[in-house]
Each structure stands twice: as C-alpha cells, then as structure tokens.
Amino acid sequence: MEFDSDVSSVVQAAVSLVNATTPGEHGGRPVEAPTGPALTAAVATAVAPASRPSDGPMTDAVAGELAGWAARLRAVVEPVDAGDLDTACARLNEVLRDAAAVPTLTRHDGEGWHLHFHRPDADLATGWAAGMATGLAIVLGGPAVERLGLCRAPRCDRAYLDTSRNGTRRFCSTACQNRVKAAAFRARRDAAPAR
Ligand SMILES: [Zn+2]
Numbered sequence: 224m225e226f227d228s229d230v231s232s233v234v235q236a237a238v239s240l241v242n243a244t245t246p247g248e249h250g251g252r253p254v255e256a257p258t259g260p261a262l263t264a265a266v267a268t269a270v271a272p273a274s275r276p277s278d279g280p281m282t283d284a285v286a287g288e289l290a291g292w293a294a295r296l297r298a299v300v301e302p303v304d305a306g307d308l309d310t311a312c313a314r315l316n317e318v319l320r321d322a323a324a325v326p327t328l329t330r331h332d333g334e335g336w337h338l339h340f341h342r343p344d345a346d347l348a349t350g351w352a353a354g355m356a357t358g359l360a361i362v363l364g365g366p367a368v369e370r371l372g373l374c375r376a377p378r379c380d381r382a383y384l385d386t387s388r389n390g391t392r393r394f395c396s397t398a399c400q401n402r403v404k405a406a407a408f409r410a411r412r413d414a415a416p417a418r
Contacts, residue, residue: 237355288348
C-alpha cells in the first residue's frame, strides 16, 4: 500500500517527535529526555520536514508543549506495538479531543484550498498535536497500523513507521537492523561445528 504523502509526512514527524523527546533506549544505549535548549533543538529537527515557513522558528514554550503531546502519542504507539488496539484507539481519541482536531479547509500564503487537521485559531503546538494525532488516527484505523511499532532490536524501544514498499521493516533505523543481523550472523557462526 502507499501512504498519502501528507499523512505520511505528518506521521513521520510524530514518530520523530516521540523518539526525540521521550526517554528509553536507542540502539543499545539509554536515552534521556532532552531539556532546555536541547529540547527545543530536538523538537525543531523532528518536525522540520513537515513544517511550513509560516510556522516561524521553534520556541522553548512550543517545544515544551509538543514534548507533552509526544508523551501522549508514545502512550498510543506502545499498545499498538503490543497488539492492544483497543487501548491505543481509546487513548488517541482522547488526544484528538484535547487537541481539538477538526478537519478544516483553509487557504493561506498563496496556496490553493487544502485541508488542515486543526482549528483555524489553534496555537502552533495544539495545531501540530491535532495534525499528528489525526495522521496517527488514519494509520490506526486502517491496514497501515501493521507498519507502526517499536524497534525489535534488543535494548531499543524507539518508534518506527514503515513506509517501505513491501512493509517488512521492524527496526527504528538501519543501524539497529544491522546490529541484529550481525548478532544473528555471529550466533550462526558460533553455533556451526568447528572444522
Ligand atoms: Zn532501534
């Protein structure tokens, strides 16, 4: 299946934001949630591919709010990964309500009419939260839910969205995929009888 490119980019941004702002493990190393200027920089980088020039530069306040939304989105991805779609959908419905996600046709900055997922008067963080929650809702409500999960590599819990054509990716990164492949190779080699 193919993702609509707008949905794909906003869900990718959500996954990047969750990974950039929530503690856990990445590639075998513990990850602490960034704070202060590091948090602002991490949030700006995570949402950059799906942001618009009119959004302006990322501020500490907006980054802090987005980190709060990201924690709630991670709490959606975790039950998806565990196969508990009931919990994931109930939690995501709460985020959609709290972010006032309202599909709204809009026209600005010289663009044609296009669909926003947030209220016209939403502030930047809430607008982003509404957009990311709606993108995730489209994923959770369809076959693409199989493509959302947490990295299968040992000592890594980062989220991923598999946008590959064949949909067989199970790792947050090629680094984790290679780590697991190398471990499997070593295990096979060590298990082979000596000649
Ligand atoms: Zn990983």
